Amino acid sequence: MVSGFPWRRTSCPERSCSEVRRPGHRSPTAAAEAGPPVECRSVVSDGGALRAVDEGVTRRLKALACTAPLHDLDARKTRLDWVDATRYQMAEIALQAIDQVTLAMDFDHGADQAQVVKRLRPFVAAQVPRAPAGEHERVAQWVIENLINVGSLDRGFQVDYGTFTEDGHYVRRRFDFKLLVEVAAPDGEVYLRASDEAINVLVGALDTDVESAQVAAEVKLENLIARGRLGDARLAAEQARYRTVQYAEALRQKLDATRRDVRSVDWLAAVPELLDEALTHIESRYRAETAILANIADARDEATEPGRRRQAAELVDVVGDCIQRHTQLQARLQEAGATFRAEQDRQQFSGRPKRAAIDVFGQLLRPCLALDTATATGPTAAFFGAGAGVRVPSVPSLTGLVETLLTPPVERDPLGEPVVEPDLAPVTVERFGADLWKQSAGLLDPEGRARRLSELLAEAREIDPELPTLVALRVVHAVGSSVGTARNQGDPTLLLAIDDGTVLRDPEFGGSDLLVTTAGVLAELGVEEVA
């Protein structure tokens, strides 16, 4: 299971680094927080020993919370009424789902939900091979929907946890997180992406420095290959791929914002530096991975044992995929440069400022986003009220009024919709009419005597040629009648037929010559009374 992973990362260098930085880093934001008069409880003056302990706990609580939806799947599966879900390991399927989504994420969009379900199906099917394919698909669908948390408005998860304020008060806070996120692609389709939390749950890399973690993973990979442990190497290669995806995702976000507006980006230093860094990174990764690829390809070709050969072949695929992702990233970086220049040209010739105006983004939107919900309602409503323009109250004009009055009302039949002539299917004719049933009832109510079936049949034959068949059927049905059923139905009497071994001699029927009698049913005691 995955729950072991997050702990390991709490002690990584990046983590402790950010903690060291935090006190100095905090003070301006804490001051900004103190600006609006409402926020007063969370103002922090200085960090203390209690707080340091507290943060460690908080971090672990959050890491723990990310795994909760997975456990929850298994806890709730028994409540599904459309499947015997105890046979499925839902947490396992969920991890596979996050895996599939993460792998399918690329630059433009995420994973198509139908595709993910399709890829999940073999894993689900492996757990319960005998179940129908439709059920496998539905289970996969259910798991994905639960990872998105489809029922909730925010489509995410929340968990409450407690912390101590500086003055030692215990307060409850809310941690919001998501596992699978639905995003809209440029073509309007909705795709799935794995959230950072999900990738962290999966890989166990909580807030690690993407780059260094990747380097570490690759060193490990090379070592493993050198020692010939290909199974582990495959695992490490996959981890490296997750980090590649994570890194690409971080860069994508930055490039997106860059393309949107480059006006105030520092063109002289910051952006070229950023691009250079990314390109250098890709170059080194590309070189490393090409080398690894060559090594494993050798290992694959030289391996004689089929199992190892297959492992090596799979590893080649994984590393090949890593390389492909880097190439993709590089293409994006080159494109970004061109976008920058085009934007730069456009901006440069836009002319001198004409008058002083408000910076809507920096002076209005961003401060509003930093306010709390209740306070932000004021300025946003003010902007809306003044920026929405004029509403013209609708007054019917004379022509409009005349038209309205002259429009014939919609025809509405007081009797409602015409009744559709139903298609009648032919009714199967009852074999025995009501008369026959009545006559058979008369015969089978022997007034307290036990009678032979042969006698009854003879009598019946005299009354009606069809009657013996009905009588025979009813008698056969009476063999082994249940008293309980009769009592439940509230029948006053019960027809009984008992086989005493006598053979029936009859031109039409064969079998035992049953003894037939009726018994009264006593409601309370359940004792039958055989006359």
Next chain:
Amino acid sequence: MTREIQPQDVESAARLVAHGMRPKALPSRDAGYAELVRRYRDDDGFADTVQRVAAGLGLVVLAVGPQSGIVLAAVEESVFEIRMDEYARRTVLQNRQTDKMLHGLAHLAAAALAFPRPDDLGDDSYVGRVSVDQVDGAVREACRALEERTAGEADPLSDAPQLEAAWRAWLRRPEATATKDGRAGEATTRGIVGKALRFLADQGFLVAVGAEGGVYRTTPRYQVQVRELAAQRAFDELLQLGALPVATAGGALRAPNAQGLEAPDV
């Protein structure tokens, strides 16, 4: 120089005001309208009459120009005023305040993306372009920047949702949800932004560009409306709250981490 106001002048003035109430009417398409606009600009007496007619109706004349035509705004409590309560009517009661705030933010963000720099807002010849994608993306980016800046800051208190920061509310809302009929979910941020842009287009502030829809260009009316009134009102509100940062000439809409995103100095 004062001059007697003739009754027919009042009629003309009222007609000009009436033109302003048709969001899509433009002087360039209507010779009569263009003539009234020209007269407003040349004749102070007529301009005064127009303003008085508007004032009597509960309107303010923001600008009169050959491109924008007459741009009107409703004063508070006027019959012409559009209230947020009416606009964001179809929301669940429980989230009403958050939803209203998100709708307001969407309008603010639409204006911010339409006029990214102060210069763009000031330049009469500037035509901005906005799309749902762009607006939601920029707000999310800004939210992420705030999230980064407040990294390590405590999560919101669970028993006081109204104290939650606005950016958290936006980030938490999904950007899109898959619905059965293939339309964007209304409660998503893209749904909210989409509604804002469609509304602005209906009000004659934006014009849809391109065949596939979703991309709009701004009209001079919108620029005037934002510059002369809306931005000022929101600015005043924020000033009262003491939440205003110092402006820079370049505008503050930046790429993430490119040494922008400095803390707004209070």
